[in-house]
Amino acid sequence: MNPPRKAIFSTCLACFVCASFVSGQILIYDHSEAMFFDNAAVATGAESPGYGRGTAMVDLDNDGLLDLIVTTAGRADQFYRQKPNKTFELMNSAWSIPQIQDESWGAIAADFDNDGDKDIYFSNGGFSGAEVNVMLRNDLNTSGKFEDISASSGACALIVSNFGGSALDYDNDGDLDIFLSAANGWNGGIGICELWRNDGNMQFTNTAAAAGITHQGDFRNCGVADYDHDGYMDVIVGNMNQQNYLYHNNGDGTFTDKALAAGVEDRYRSFGATFEDFNNDGWADLFIPKYEFTGVRTSSLFINNKDGTFRDISAFGQMSSQGDMGHNTGDINADGFPDILIGTGHPYWTAKDLAKVMFPVRYSDAMSSRNAAAYLGLDAIGFSRSHGYALGDIDNDGDVDIYNNNGGPSQIQNSWGYNALYLAQGNASNWIKISLEGILTNRDAIGARVRVETNNGRDIWRYPAAGKGFCNTDSPILHFGLGKTATRANITEIDWPSGLVQTYVNLQTRNQHDITETGISFTGTPTVGGQVTVKATGPRNGRVELLYSSSLIYSPDPVSHVVHRLGGVPFYTGATALDANGSAAITFNIPNDPSLSGSSLFLQAVVTDVLHPGRIAVETNAVELAIP
Secondary structure: HHHHHHHHHHHHHHHHHHHHHHOOOOOOOOOOOOOOOEEEEHHHHOOOOOEEEEEEEEOOOOOOEEEEEEEOOOOOOOOEEEOOOOOEEEEOOOOOOOOOOEEEEEOOOOOOOOOOOOOEEEEEEEEHOOOOOOEEEOOOOOOOOEEOOOOHOOOOOOOOEEEEEEOOOOOOOOOOOOEEEEOOOOOOOOOOOOOEEOOOOOOOOOHHHHOOOOOOOOOOOEEOOOOOOOOOEEEEEEEEOOOOOEEEOOOOEEEEEEEHOOOOOOOOOOOEEEEOOOOOOOOEEEEOOOOOOOOOOOOOOEEEEEOOEEOOOOOOOOOOOOOOOEEEOOOOOOOOOEEEEOOOOOOOOOOEEEEEEEEEOOOOEEEEEOHHHHHOOOOOOOOOOOOEEEEEEEOOOOOOOOEEOOOOOOOOOOHHHEEEEEEEEOOEEEEEEEOOOOOOOOOOOOOEEEEEOOOOOOEHHHHHHHHOOOOOOOOOOOOEEOOOOOEEEEEEEEEEOOEEEEEEEEEOOOOOEEEEEOOOEEEEOOOOOOOEEEEEOOOOEEEEEEEEEEEEEEEEEEOOEEEEEOOOOOEEEEEEOOOOOEEEEEEOOOOOOOOOOEEEEEEEEEEOOOOOOOOOOEEOEEEEEEOO
16 A cells, blocks of 8 residues: 555545535545555556557456457457466467457457357457458367457448447347447448347347438447336447437337437537446446547536436536546446546547546435546556556456556557556455356346345445447456445345346355356246246256245345245255256146135245355245136
């Protein structure tokens, strides 16, 4: 720790709170303390200088360590494997990464074929002009290399000036699709966004026109979330010279622009748009960075009104104007509230980056902020042209670390940038990490909503994503900073896109929990003496034990970490094995008891991960069989 830095931060934070109180009678909750960062890029071998754009922090070889993908416009992108000693080695040759000298602007790292490893999609072009994108299939577990499937996938069939992209399952079919934002090309091309539907077997079809995504614009970066809780993922895309577009997913394969109705048109100078739940109410809010230098327009902060609309709290939230290009969001000080990282990546001059630390406001669901980059050590590289930020606990010590990718216009030598790997040095805040694996849902669980309820009455929400901010991919391991006063995670609840809800009680904090989508549903019509088919979902090759009862309860059990949902003395029907895909169909025979007519039976399952016996046995959701 650096005592002078701590003293400076404490003083400035105190002044901020006091000034806010005097000027607007605002009281700010303080769940946090400073989190200092040290730049370890050189020491760990991760500096990777170049013309940096978006970046990714994911485990590429499934060894349990987070690796790095560093894009650099006009040069070959760099793949760095983290070694057990927490240093990095360049793996381009060993992993057969194609040495393509393309204009990469971002990296989407996601499991597009649901085989358990991260494939890579590069959005190319940007300011540098129209190019074809690149898609690499991850075959490290079979052939030991990545395979360039750009031509065969169909997802790289257009020559476009792409800035950003995001992975999403827009049709809820269990695999990940791709949304891409396109700019007006320097060669006269018109920016029209793309929607690539995943047809399975790494084959994609552009369905943008059929889906109603036909608007022209000079688009920058984009983000995805189910902002209105209707069960389908929506898309926001930033537009440089006109209004933004908020593509509402209609659930039938089409989208409708709702930006005006939702209040987020926010015309002009938007360099992207990022969904993030800043106030932890379970509804996605919006940060929209502005490439603006006049001071007339600041970057924008919108809070979700939970009715399909948003309200602009940019001024109240202390947003500022500094020429945003690079951007991402995440909880960098472990207080439970996501913060905003801003890179001022101007091509013609350098500037220092910003870290807008976010604070909740008492008696309101709004947020305010303070630029804390200097105090936390996040401008240690000085003046730069910053673009990509990827966040995750890369050294596995419980704190969120940051990889910062820098560099100016491609091939302009004096705009060459050096990158930073900011390692968090820890603070007194508690934390818990959650890693999700979908079964019915896409394997990366994108679209899931995870809530941790702490013992001091707070709800903290996190959402898996791939392709966020300046087309970055953060670690898929969700990090929940619990603040400095919470000591327990009373309830952890996962809402899966499939509709399953999974609940745990009193999970151990300061630990990572690997959770597989687990639950039951049924098909058929319940009748006395009849049958229904119970579909069980859970860990691959796991074991399911089905129970039933005539009464329903909700009894959290902090010892076994589950919720008992069956009252009385449940009846046990036996055990069934889940298959290699994590599924089983179980025939349930309803007792031939006339007294059941006009009543209900309730079913719950106990699911055990046979391959990982140390994991908690899951007690699933309950289903009701209403018997006429």
